[in-house]
Amino acid sequence: MAGGGRSSTDIGGGHIGLAVTIIALVVTAGFSGPRWTLIVAGCFTAWFILALTIIRIRGGRGGEAVRRAYAATFGWGDRVSP
Secondary structure: OOOOOOOOOOOHHHHHHHHHHHHHHHHHHHHHOHHHHHHHHHHHHHHHHHHHHHHHHOOOOHHHHHHHHHHHHHOOHHHHOO
């Protein structure tokens, strides 16, 4: 593994994506109330569970599988950061 024991999956963009998602959920809650907030949060949760399930089926194990699912769900944060 490259990077001195770090995972091969880079999740820095995932942290940014999660932060943007939380901010969007707070804004959605402010304007639309809890109904749409729960719908959007449920969609992200379903996507994470689907990604984790597929990674586990394809042989991913333990923390690496969770990191890969996290990156698949929130990795788009690399696109919004400068």
